[in-house]
Amino acid sequence: KQEVTQIPAALSVPEGENLVLNCSFTDSAIYNLQWFRQDPGKGLTSLLLIQSSQREQTSGRLNASLDKSSGRSTLYIAASQPGDSATYLCAVKGGSYIPTFGRGTSLIVHP
Amino acid sequence: DTAVSQTPKYLVTQMGNDKSIKCEQNLGHDTMYWYKQDSKKFLKIMFSYNNKELIINETVPNRFSPKSPDKAHLNLHINSLELGDSAVYFCASSSGRSSYEQYFGPGTRLTVT
Numbered sequence: 647k648q649e650v651t652q653i654p655a656a657l658s659v660p661e662g663e664n665l666v667l668n669c670s671f672t673d674s675a676i677y678n679l680q681w682f683r684q685d686p687g688k689g690l691t692s693l694l695l696i697q698s699s700q701r702e703q704t705s706g707r708l709n710a711s712l713d714k715s716s717g718r719s720t721l722y723i724a725a726s727q728p729g730d731s732a733t734y735l736c737a738v739k740g741g742s743y744i745p746t747f748g749r750g751t752s753l754i755v756h757p
Numbered sequence: 758d759t760a761v762s763q764t765p766k767y768l769v770t771q772m773g774n775d776k777s778i779k780c781e782q783n784l785g786h787d788t789m790y791w792y793k794q795d796s797k798k799f800l801k802i803m804f805s806y807n808n809k810e811l812i813i814n815e816t817v818p819n820r821f822s823p824k825s826p827d828k829a830h831l832n833l834h835i836n837s838l839e840l841g842d843s844a845v846y847f848c849a850s851s852s853g854r855s856s857y858e859q860y861f862g863p864g865t866r867l868t869v870t
Contacts, residue, residue, distance in 0.1 A: 677855040688863065689847060690800075695858040735800065743854040744813055745790070747800040 648673045648740045652748035659755055665723040667751045669736035674714050677739045681710050681721050683732040684750070690735065694721070726755045760784075761862035763848050769868045770838055777834045778865045780848030788812075789831040790849040790859065791823060800847070806831055807854045835867075843869045 649672045659665060669679070678697050682690040694703045694710040696719065702711040709722040723730060733750040740746065761782045770776055782789065790813070791803040805813035806825040820836045835842060848862040 678858075680858055682861075684798075690849075690861040692858050692860060697856060733798065737800075737859070739855065742813070743805065743807075744815070745802055745859065749797075749799055 648746040650748040656752040667721040669719040671717045671738045682735045763862040780831045782850040786850040788851045792847040794845040838869045
């Protein structure tokens with residue numbers, strides 16, 4: 647059964663720092679990995695989707711990498727801003743098309 | 758607006774009641790999902806339909822019954838509600854069952870008293 651772990655569980659940083667959020671998964675037989683952000687009381691917003699055949703994806707200040715063989719993905723946030731404060735979730739879609747989520751990293755960027 | 762929508766946004770009810778949550782997407786997707794997010798914010802898949810066919814059913818009590826009248830709609834009916842059913846329920850959709858990104862609705866906060 648797929649298990650997804652996100653480290654750290656919480657992070658508090660000053661504005662302007664570059665950040666790395668980590669996601670690891672136990673079964674490397676995946677279709678894709680997707681990063682989301684969730685603001686308090688809101689739904690999930692898709693940030694980046696990496697297919698199993700890809701190594702990385704970029705969108706603005708965000709860069710996500712995937713190392714399927716080691717079961718790891720990282721989300722890099724450049725020049726963090728207070729508006730980046732949210733919970734970041736990674737989800738892996740594996741065998742039988744079942745999506746499995748990690749428990750998230752709660753990020754606070756203070757001015 | 759192009760989106761995944763859910764109704765109602767909030768639902769407060771008593772134990773033992775039966776309730777339904779509705780989901781609609783106008784993205785032209787053929788796969789829809791129901792997730793439960795518990796009080797610790799952990800998000801877990803419950804059901805998924807692809808072209809109105811149930812493809813994922815993840816150890817959910819049979820008090821929960823999904824229904825997909827067409828590709829754009831996926832409803833969730835819950836019988837005999839229990840305190841432990843209190844959670845936020847999210848609907849999502851994607852184009853295809855495997856490789857495409859999921860888009861989420863705003864969630865329905867269910868409180869059972």
